[in-house]
Amino acid sequence: MYELFKNLGSWLVSGEQWSGSDGIGHRLAEHLQYSLLATLVAAAIALPLGLLIGHTGRGAFVAINLASFGRALPTVGLVVLVFLASGLSMWPVYVALVALAVPAIVTNTYAGMNAVDPDVRDAARGQGMRWYQVLFQVELPLALPLIMTGLRLALIQVVATATIAAYVSFGGLGRYVFDGLAQRDLVQVLGGAVLVAVVAVVLDLALSGLQRVLFRHRPA
Amino acid sequence: MTIYTSGKGHLMIQFDAVHKRFPNGTTAVHDLSLEMPEGGVTVLVGSSGCGKTTTLRMINRMVDPTSGTIRVGGRDVLEQDAAELRRSIGYVIQQSGLFPHRTVLDNIATVPLLLGWGRRKARARAEELLETVGLTAEAGKRYPHQLSGGQQQRVGVARALAADPPVLLMDEPFGAVDPVVRTQLQDELLRLQKELSKTIVFVTHDIDEAVRLGDRIAIFRTGGHLVQCAPPAELLAHPADDFVADFLGAERSLKLLSLTALEGIPQAPAPEGGTWELVLDGARRPLHWRTEDTELPVRPLSDADSLLAALNESIASPTGLVARVDADGALTGVTSRDEIHAHAGLAHEEARAA
Numbered sequence: 001m002y003e004l005f006k007n008l009g010s011w012l013v014s015g016e017q018w019s020g021s022d023g024i025g026h027r028l029a030e031h032l033q034y035s036l037l038a039t040l041v042a043a044a045i046a047l048p049l050g051l052l053i054g055h056t057g058r059g060a061f062v063a064i065n066l067a068s069f070g071r072a073l074p075t076v077g078l079v080v081l082v083f084l085a086s087g088l089s090m091w092p093v094y095v096a097l098v099a100l101a102v103p104a105i106v107t108n109t110y111a112g113m114n115a116v117d118p119d120v121r122d123a124a125r126g127q128g129m130r131w132y133q134v135l136f137q138v139e140l141p142l143a144l145p146l147i148m149t150g151l152r153l154a155l156i157q158v159v160a161t162a163t164i165a166a167y168v169s170f171g172g173l174g175r176y177v178f179d180g181l182a183q184r185d186l187v188q189v190l191g192g193a194v195l196v197a198v199v200a201v202v203l204d205l206a207l208s209g210l211q212r213v214l215f216r217h218r219p220a
Numbered sequence: 221m222t223i224y225t226s227g228k229g230h231l232m233i234q235f236d237a238v239h240k241r242f243p244n245g246t247t248a249v250h251d252l253s254l255e256m257p258e259g260g261v262t263v264l265v266g267s268s269g270c271g272k273t274t275t276l277r278m279i280n281r282m283v284d285p286t287s288g289t290i291r292v293g294g295r296d297v298l299e300q301d302a303a304e305l306r307r308s309i310g311y312v313i314q315q316s317g318l319f320p321h322r323t324v325l326d327n328i329a330t331v332p333l334l335l336g337w338g339r340r341k342a343r344a345r346a347e348e349l350l351e352t353v354g355l356t357a358e359a360g361k362r363y364p365h366q367l368s369g370g371q372q373q374r375v376g377v378a379r380a381l382a383a384d385p386p387v388l389l390m391d392e393p394f395g396a397v398d399p400v401v402r403t404q405l406q407d408e409l410l411r412l413q414k415e416l417s418k419t420i421v422f423v424t425h426d427i428d429e430a431v432r433l434g435d436r437i438a439i440f441r442t443g444g445h446l447v448q449c450a451p452p453a454e455l456l457a458h459p460a461d462d463f464v465a466d467f468l469g470a471e472r473s474l475k476l477l478s479l480t481a482l483e484g485i486p487q488a489p490a491p492e493g494g495t496w497e498l499v500l501d502g503a504r505r506p507l508h509w510r511t512e513d514t515e516l517p518v519r520p521l522s523d524a525d526s527l528l529a530a531l532n533e534s535i536a537s538p539t540g541l542v543a544r545v546d547a548d549g550a551l552t553g554v555t556s557r558d559e560i561h562a563h564a565g566l567a568h569e570e571a572r573a574a
Binding site: 117119120122123124125126127128129130133138141142217218219 | 280282303304305306307308311313314315316317318319320321330331334363365379
């Protein structure tokens, strides 16, 4: 066991492991690229949906049930399904990651909108704001902390799951996990897993820190 | 049709045969015809579910009537753009409804910004209003949750006044603050109204608040029926039916006394010698009643205080004498319990005869 961790340590810090097209630096950049793109696409779909449901109060059941649907969705199954349909491309990976991220963002956006004090919404309308002014000047800013939580959760989930890109022969930190498994190289598998976990935790901490700074004036 | 635009005594708000039935079948307002004169405070009062809030909200189209017409300044509200109409009418609600993510100053500047005044002018106006409603400039930089309930309510009033609208709608604005703060806010509103002469529609379920603030009081009964609309004195002296009489409460004769000021009620010089002595300070301000071994508090009254306050003080005073003071608090004389009683009876007779 001790040997294993020692080897893992030297694997993580060795200079050659960090450089080149199979190096950690490159794989990390790939991983982040997949994750950010998938989360952005998911946000572009999920934010308007969540805001619409929250503002109108219609279709709330969609927002609520989407969460459990998202949890039940087998990501690897989805990758395989789209892979069979589209052949070898990044499509299966992005479809699966976006499908994973959408529920968290919709649900949290809706929850944020739903938590806006009805009196505040009423006052906004009563001061003469039009529907889009109520939405963008009052509801959205008030829902923003929860919306950001949704984005953060989605991103973390996507980062943790983006290893599947390697499953269909693409890059990212999952490369180490799948290559390691194929080569029965436990140190490499573990190294990949640790890197993914570290990236997820660092992003989580950084984003929740950012949230705290941004919303420091909000009542608890 | 006469179109009223400005000038005191004109009708600012007119309800004509207004019905409101909600989709769930409840009738909130039933065949309401009511007129609210310009520059006056009309208080809508009644127990919950009587349609008073719905009536108020139909004025700025937060609710649209099922049938009938409502005119503000002579113009049918349904023919106007709802958002523009609302910007031209001040709106204050219970719990203030302030925007928690905006500073107090930005909250107050809401309507000016919606009207496109520009940030600088809107902020200058908001700063001016902070002072108008009795808040410090420092409070403007804070966020609503950092203020007390009473202060938040002041901000709510300032926000409603920001674009200087001729009409102010107030929906139980002081319902959520404690009685002491509520009295302060009522005093402030009366002071402001003296300066600004807005047409105010005020909803409350508190009859004392209604008597205190209203130039006219409209009493609603469950089911959205307007039972009586009259000035407070007339209402207290001539309740239209048992419902109104009950609503006004068992002490309605005393409430009537709260409407009459002490001004003009004769005073006599303070008695010298006797068991109780009224002790004054250097500036002739009454301090307390004193005998050889006890002191009792005195609550001096000025001409602006009500007959009700005088009656109360005459009962509490050990001599039955009420100390009367001028604006500076200096003693001008005393009035006896009998004198106050006689005038109380007289005030009541006058109100009945009116």
